[in-house]
Amino acid sequence: MSVLVTGGAGYIGSHMVWELLDAGEEVVVLDRLSTGFDWAVAPEAKLVVGDIADQDLVESTIRDNGVDAIIHFAGSVVVPDSVADPLTYYENNTSKTRSLLESTVRAGVPHFIFSSTAAVYGTPQKVPVTEDMPTQPESPYGASKLMTEWMLRDTAAAHDFAYTALRYFNVCGADPRLRTGQSTRGATHLIKVACETATGKRDFMEVFGGDYPTPDGTCIRDYIHVTDLVRAHRLALARLRNGGGSLLANCGYGRGYSVREVIDTVKKVTGFDFDVRERERRPGDAVTVVADAAIARRELGWTPELDDLDLIVTHAIAWERHLKQLNSSQA
Numbered sequence: 001m002s003v004l005v006t007g008g009a010g011y012i013g014s015h016m017v018w019e020l021l022d023a024g025e026e027v028v029v030l031d032r033l034s035t036g037f038d039w040a041v042a043p044e045a046k047l048v049v050g051d052i053a054d055q056d057l058v059e060s061t062i063r064d065n066g067v068d069a070i071i072h073f074a075g076s077v078v079v080p081d082s083v084a085d086p087l088t089y090y091e092n093n094t095s096k097t098r099s100l101l102e103s104t105v106r107a108g109v110p111h112f113i114f115s116s117t118a119a120v121y122g123t124p125q126k127v128p129v130t131e132d133m134p135t136q137p138e139s140p141y142g143a144s145k146l147m148t149e150w151m152l153r154d155t156a157a158a159h160d161f162a163y164t165a166l167r168y169f170n171v172c173g174a175d176p177r178l179r180t181g182q183s184t185r186g187a188t189h190l191i192k193v194a195c196e197t198a199t200g201k202r203d204f205m206e207v208f209g210g211d212y213p214t215p216d217g218t219c220i221r222d223y224i225h226v227t228d229l230v231r232a233h234r235l236a237l238a239r240l241r242n243g244g245g246s247l248l249a250n251c252g253y254g255r256g257y258s259v260r261e262v263i264d265t266v267k268k269v270t271g272f273d274f275d276v277r278e279r280e281r282r283p284g285d286a287v288t289v290v291a292d293a294a295i296a297r298r299e300l301g302w303t304p305e306l307d308d309l310d311l312i313v314t315h316a317i318a319w320e321r322h323l324k325q326l327n328s329s330q331a
């Protein structure tokens with residue numbers, strides 16, 4: 001029995017692989033290495049380089065490795081890119097997942113865990129947001145993931161198949177043991193950008209929009225440590241294997257920080273007062289998005305252990321320094 005992790009060479013996927021290996025699972029990674037790295041995949045996992053929409057490859061990988069569960073991370077994740085290039089997002093996130101689901105059903109894999117996103121809510125009418133609140137994505141990224149949730153719902157109703165869709169809030173930080181971290185080139189996510197600036201990879205960073213209706217005028221997000229997030233997936237896997245039915249659950253801490261608060265934390269943790277420039281609003285950004293994760297806590301038995309912004313930034317900075325060393329030793 002083994003677990004297939006799509007996108008396992010990427011940021012969250014590579015943490016998932018370690019989480020599964022630590023729990024004694026056999027792991028197969030399917031990744032086309034478009035944004036991920038082969039060196040990010042734990043050596044104990046098997047890496048298959050290829051596309052999730054290559055049905056022959058997916059189905060032979062499932063059969064050859066006795067896969068009983070798929071954890072699906074492969075996809076595109078940058079909100080403003082999805083606004084500029086929506087069709088690529090619908091292709092990578094929606095069409096290719098449709099193909100993967102077809103392979104999943106055809107090969108008889110009974111369990112599927114999907115990385116969905118808080119972006120399906122757009123700007124919620126109230127926070128913390130619960131799963132039953134209206135979904136009104138404000139970007140093609142959010143819409144592309146919401147359509148996948150609908151495909152999962154309908155597929156589970158028609159076939160012998162159960163899924164867990166986890167709606168991630170803002171994932172950040174790195175493995176506390178620094179076995180992996182966020183290595184994405186040209187990263188755009190706030191904590192990564194701030195840590196790159198604090199460690200000298202960038203000369204300055206930008207704040208997109210200072211006139212939002214929030215206490216300091218910048219957007220508010222719920223930042224969740226990647227290690228807590230992948231733990232929720234492992235609990236979801238155990239639940240599915242125990243016969244648990246399909247489930248939709250938010251993954252966040254239920255506490256929001258503004259862009260300025262995050263930047264101030266990075267400055268405090270590093271002791272470096274880097275250059276921050278004010279810019280216009282960025283297209284597709286929701287104002288305040290904070291999770292109510294009661295369902296994940298109740299149904300998965302999920303108890304976050306790293307719910308501390310200083311700690312998240314400490315791990316993210318440690319990874320940034322580690323990555324710098326790796327890159328300079330490879331150069």
Ligand code: UDP
Nearest residue numbers: 079188189190193206207208219259282285
């Ligand atoms: N943000 C920013 N500067 C950056 C990156 C992000 O001001 O260099 C802001 C962004 O406009 C949003 C928040 O930080 O309000 C979180 O953005 P991120 O891209 O990290 O995650 P998202 O919520 O879009 O998935």
